[in-house]
Amino acid sequence: MHRYRTHNCAALRASDVGSIVKLSGWVHSKRDHGGLLFIDLRDHFGVTQIVIPADSTLLETVEKIRVESVLCVTGKVVAREGDTVNPKLPTGEIEIQAEDIEILSSAAVLPFQVNGNENYPEDLRLTYRYIDLRRERIHRNILLRSNVISSLRNRMIAQGFTEFQTPILTASSPEGARDFLVPARLHPGKFYALPQAPQQFKQLAMVAGFDRYFQIAPCFRDEAARADRSPGEFYQLDFEMSFVTQEDVFETLEPVMEGIFREFAPNHEISPAPFERIPYKTAMKEYGSDKPDLRNPLRITDVTSAFDGSDFGLFAKITAEGGEVRAIPAPGAGGKPRSFFDKLNGWAREEKMGGLGYITFDETGAAKGPIAKNLDEARCEQIKKACNLQNGDAVFFVAGKGLEMIKFSGTVRTKIATELNLIEQNAFRFCWIVDFPMYELNEETGLVDFSHNPFSMPQGGLEALNNRDPLEINAYQYDIVCNGIELSSGAIRNHRPDIMIRAFEIAGYPEEEVEKRFGGMLNAFRYGAPPHGGAAPGVDRIVMLLTDEPNIREVILFPLNQQGEDLMMCAPAPTTPERLKELSLALNLPKVAVKRSENAPE
RNA sequence: GCGGGUGUAGCUCAGUUUGGUUAGAGCGUCGGCCUGUCACGCCGAAGGUCGCGGGUUCGAGCCCCGUCACUCGCGCCA
Numbered sequence: 001m002h003r004y005r006t007h008n009c010a011a012l013r014a015s016d017v018g019s020i021v022k023l024s025g026w027v028h029s030k031r032d033h034g035g036l037l038f039i040d041l042r043d044h045f046g047v048t049q050i051v052i053p054a055d056s057t058l059l060e061t062v063e064k065i066r067v068e069s070v071l072c073v074t075g076k077v078v079a080r081e082g083d084t085v086n087p088k089l090p091t092g093e094i095e096i097q098a099e100d101i102e103i104l105s106s107a108a109v110l111p112f113q114v115n116g117n118e119n120y121p122e123d124l125r126l127t128y129r130y131i132d133l134r135r136e137r138i139h140r141n142i143l144l145r146s147n148v149i150s151s152l153r154n155r156m157i158a159q160g161f162t163e164f165q166t167p168i169l170t171a172s173s174p175e176g177a178r179d180f181l182v183p184a185r186l187h188p189g190k191f192y193a194l195p196q197a198p199q200q201f202k203q204l205a206m207v208a209g210f211d212r213y214f215q216i217a218p219c220f221r222d223e224a225a226r227a228d229r230s231p232g233e234f235y236q237l238d239f240e241m242s243f244v245t246q247e248d249v250f251e252t253l254e255p256v257m258e259g260i261f262r263e264f265a266p267n268h269e270i271s272p273a274p275f276e277r278i279p280y281k282t283a284m285k286e287y288g289s290d291k292p293d294l295r296n297p298l299r300i301t302d303v304t305s306a307f308d309g310s311d312f313g314l315f316a317k318i319t320a321e322g323g324e325v326r327a328i329p330a331p332g333a334g335g336k337p338r339s340f341f342d343k344l345n346g347w348a349r350e351e352k353m354g355g356l357g358y359i360t361f362d363e364t365g366a367a368k369g370p371i372a373k374n375l376d377e378a379r380c381e382q383i384k385k386a387c388n389l390q391n392g393d394a395v396f397f398v399a400g401k402g403l404e405m406i407k408f409s410g411t412v413r414t415k416i417a418t419e420l421n422l423i424e425q426n427a428f429r430f431c432w433i434v435d436f437p438m439y440e441l442n443e444e445t446g447l448v449d450f451s452h453n454p455f456s457m458p459q460g461g462l463e464a465l466n467n468r469d470p471l472e473i474n475a476y477q478y479d480i481v482c483n484g485i486e487l488s489s490g491a492i493r494n495h496r497p498d499i500m501i502r503a504f505e506i507a508g509y510p511e512e513e514v515e516k517r518f519g520g521m522l523n524a525f526r527y528g529a530p531p532h533g534g535a536a537p538g539v540d541r542i543v544m545l546l547t548d549e550p551n552i553r554e555v556i557l558f559p560l561n562q563q564g565e566d567l568m569m570c571a572p573a574p575t576t577p578e579r580l581k582e583l584s585l586a587l588n589l590p591k592v593a594v595k596r597s598e599n600a601p602e
Numbered sequence: 603g604c605g606g607g608u609g610u611a612g613c614u615c616a617g618u619u620u621g622g623u624u625a626g627a628g629c630g631u632c633g634g635c636c637u638g639u640c641a642c643g644c645c646g647a648a649g650g651u652c653g654c655g656g657g658u659u660c661g662a663g664c665c666c667c668g669u670c671a672c673u674c675g676c677g678c679c680a
Contacts, residue, residue, distance in 0.1 A: 033643085034636035047640095054637050066631090084638055092640090109631060112613055116641075118629075120613065123672060177679055197680090223679045236680095452680085479680080489680050538680080562673065 004072055004104075010046025014093040016077045023048055023096060024072045024104065026134065027065060029115050037062055041073060041096075044139075049086070049095040050075065058101050068107035068114055068131070074100040122553070127567040129558055141555050144264065145543045149216055151263055152237050152539070155256045161214040161239060166201035168218070173199055175453075177221035180232070188584035194220035197536060199455070200521050202240040203493055206532040207524045214239035216539060227551050228485070230540060231564040234552075236488070237542075240534035246476050246492050249533050250274065250432055253480065257487075257537070261428045264546045269427040275480070279435040288326070288410025290436075293484030294429035296417040300409050303327040303397070306382045312374040315357070318399045325399045326409040329387045330416050333394035334360040334368075340419075341369070344396070347415065353408050357397040359383065365391040414484075428482055428545065435459070436477040439470040439507065450507050452477050456491035457533075458503060465502045480537065482545060490535025497525045 004024045012021065028042035035054035039062070040047050050073050052058050065071070075096040086092030111127075112120040114134045125132040133139055153163065172179045175196035182192040195201075197219045205213045217238035225231035241249060254273035261270045276294070283290050286299045304324045307315040315325050333340065341358055348356035359380060360368045367380035387395055396416060398409040417423050438458045440451035448470050456475040458464055464473050476492035494500045500522065504514045515522060543555040553559040560566055580587065 029640075029642095031639050031642050032636085033639065036637040036639080038639050038642085040640070049640070051638085080638090084640090086640055089640080109612075113630070116629085118614060121609095121672075124613080175680080221679065224677085226679085227674065229679070486680065536680090 001074075008045040009041055009043040009048045010090055012048060012077055012091050012094050012096075014079060017079045017094060019077050020074070020099075021077055021096065022072065022074045023050075025070070026114075027067045027069050027071060027107075030062075030065075030067055032063060035059075038095075039071070039073075041071065042134075046091060047089060048091045049089070050098050051078075051095050052098045052101075056098065058098055061103070062098075062101060065103060066107050066109065068110055068134075069103060070105040070107075072102040072104050073098050123561065123567055126553075126559070126561055129568050133557070138554060141543070141547045141549065142557050144547060145539075145555055145557075148260060148264060148543055148546065149539060151260055152216065152256065155259055156214045156237070156239065159212070159252060159256070161212040162210060163215055164205060164210070164213055166195065166198035166205075166215065166217065168194060170195050170201075173197065175199065175221070177223050180220045180222050183583040183585055185583050196221050197236065198238055199453075200518075202238060202534065203455070203495075203521060203532065204524055206240055206242045207495075207527075207529045209242075209530075211242045212239070213241075213534075217536070225560075225562045225564070228541065228544065230552050230556065231560050231562065233560075235539040236536040237539055238534075238536040240532055242530040242532045244492070244531070244533055246434070246478060246533065249490060249492070249535060250277075250478075253535060253537070254430075257430060257480070257482075260542065261482075261546070265428060267426060269424070271428065271430040275430040275432055277432045277434050280433055280437065280474075281435070283433050284406050288406050288408070288413055289484070290433055291479065291481045291484055291486045292410075292431065292433075293414065293423070294431055295424035295427055295483055296413060297422055297424075298329055298331075298413050298417050300413055301327045301329075301387045303383050303386055306379045306386070307375075307399070310375055310379055312371055315371075315397070315399045318401075321401075323399060323401045324405060325397055326405065327383060327387050328396045328398065328409060328412050328416055329389055330358075330394040330396060330420060331390070331422070332392060333416075333420060334362055334392040336360075336394065341394075344415070344419070348412070353398075356412065357399070358394055359397075360394040361389060361391055363391050369394075371397070430480065430482050433479040433481060435474040436479075437471065438473040438475040438477075438503070441471060447508055448506060451475075452489065453491055454504065454507070455493050455500070457494045457531075458499070462496070462499045462502060465499065465506060470506050476533065478535075480535065485541055485545065487541055488535045488537035490533065492531070492533035495525050495529040495531055497522050500525070 001022055006022045009023055009025045023041055025041040025043035028040040028047055031038040037052040039050040041050050052062055075098040077094050078097050080095055169192040172193040173196050177196050179193035184190045184192055198217050202213050215238045217236050218233055219236055220233050258270055258273050283292055288300050304319050307325045308319040310316050345356045357371045358369055359372045372380055398412055437451050439448045442449040456477040459474045479489045480487050501511050501514055540552050540555055549555055
């Protein structure tokens with residue numbers, strides 16, 4: 001018989017009755033009836049009930065052990081009878097009559113319980129992550145993550161991709177975030193940067209002729225955390241392909257995404273490929289966002305002309321000053337009580353957006369509400385028609401200028417659909433956002449700036465850069481969005497040094513500067529570079545969607561807290577003067593940091 | 603850096619409309635009882651600087667000011 005186990009804790013069935021077995025695992029729960037004692041023994045695979053009979057000499061030992069102690073149990077599989085069968089357990093038809101129990105490891109009193117669904121404070125969970133990870137939900141999440149990654153690998157390899165590891169200790173890359181730096185001992189005063197993404201390396205792999213690269217790539221960015229954004233490090237399915245157009249990239253990633261979501265969310269509706277392609281400008285106009293949630297059926301309509309020159313002074317003034325009015329339909333809300341509209345208006349005020357105007361259409365189609373009073377019938381009818389409204393519907397208005405108005409229209413779209421319960425449930429809806437502008441106007445400086453990745457190929461190439469208004473040029477730059485969450489951005493890259501230098505020139509970078517900062521890659525493109533493109537969907541976010549977890553830390557094995565600290569391993573940590581000297585570093589701590597480290601518990 | 607929320611027993615939380623004697627419950631822990639439980643049950647006990655500091659008051663868990671921690675969001679960041 002094996003030293004520790006003949007079966008795992010999910011294996012035994014009625015057909016095993018009579019056999020002598022050995023199981024090892026944690027004491028999930030203990031029910032002591034005085035004479036008789038039950039243990040639920042748990043391992044990675046499941047739970048099996050152990051019985052210690054009334055006359056057993058084991059009783060004395062077992063009575064003393066705490067839950068989460070680790071036992072090795074030898075005994076006989078016996079059938080449970082009648083109502084002692086537990087239909088909730090896969091192993092519920094049997095139990096193990098213990099003949100010998102070895103305590104492999106006894107547990108101290110726990111900081112929180114493994115058994116049960118209680119919520120515990122996150123810092124406690126992170127300090128004792130190894131206990132937290134025993135709990136069913138998080139254990140399942142992490143396992144799912146592993147399976148997702150494994151499936152992603154298989155799907156990519158099946159499509160002819162090759163996995164490579166790119167450097168972790170590398171040079172600063174221009175993704176826009178703050179780098180993590182590592183001091184180089186052999187080069188005093190110099191630093192490695194951890195990669196914000198393997199962007200340049202994967203492009204260089206294409207130049208090297210590998211045709212299709214992918215990697216489950218760790219990325220490092222020294223920026224603040226969010227619920228859906230890990231501080232410090234995260235993982236992407238980073239990939240790149242040679243000799244492809246934008247459509248080729250889409251057609252390659254679509255079956256991977258659709259397949260993954262079908263595999264791991266079998267009870268959800270999944271967008272079938274090809275996913276809808278939505279130009280950036282359309283997305284901003286109709287969804288008020290560059291990451292629209294397609295589960296939300298509402299569409300935003302431009303109704304500026306219906307208010308331009310109208311008697312509704314507030315909006316007429318805004319349109320006269322070059323502002324716009326956007327309408328968000330609220331199907332079936334025409335009959336809602338006044339309080340419904342007041343509540344939304346109050347919400348808009350809390351969002352610091354002045355308020356939220358509306359018109360309701362009653363069952364006869366008559367327009368009602370404060371705005372309708374000041375708007376002639378033809379204009380109301382125009383709005384009704386433009387927004388495709390029926391009798392009994394309502395419509396909300398957002399008026400203003402620029403990005404702020406657009407973003408708020410998107411927020412209102414989400415809010416109304418949520419209030420009216422219109423968001424499709426149990427569905428994953430994908431789309432591509434395409435035709436991102438190559439440049440944007442920096443509002444602070446008034447200068448032209450890259451709006452996304454500077455390495456994207458401008459649509460129209462060098463000709464467009466030379467002859468067109470930079471702000472009118474689109475890039476072969478795209479995002480893939482699922483349920484309103486940006487899973488990835490990507491691009492067809494600029495593989496032509498002449499176009500790249502011109503592209504940077506427009507954004508105000510002289511040629512010498514470009515050569516200095518990106519000379520490595522630029523040079524590579526001078527020795528024969530294939531046209532190439534790719535993307536890098538975030539693994540953590542895919543798993544968040546699949547597990548329906550609102551917080552990224554629920555899908556990461558050992559996450560940092562919001563402050564970027566590892567509470568379990570106590571990182572980051574101070575170092576010794578000897579190490580600092582070796583690295584040619586001297587500390588220059590701000591007062592706050594000194595205070596904080598003084599207060600830190602040892 | 604800024605704004606919101608939270609902070610009471612090891613853990614989850616309650617603490618009343620308006621400040622009033624000794625701050626409660628459940629889980630867990632410890633002790634006792636219990637031969638069919640699977641959220642076992644029953645009896646009992648221990649366990650509290652009400653995050654911390656200051657203020658108002660005869661009196662503060664509760665009101666005021668400051669501060670710290672955690673968290674959500676903004677800024678930042680694909």
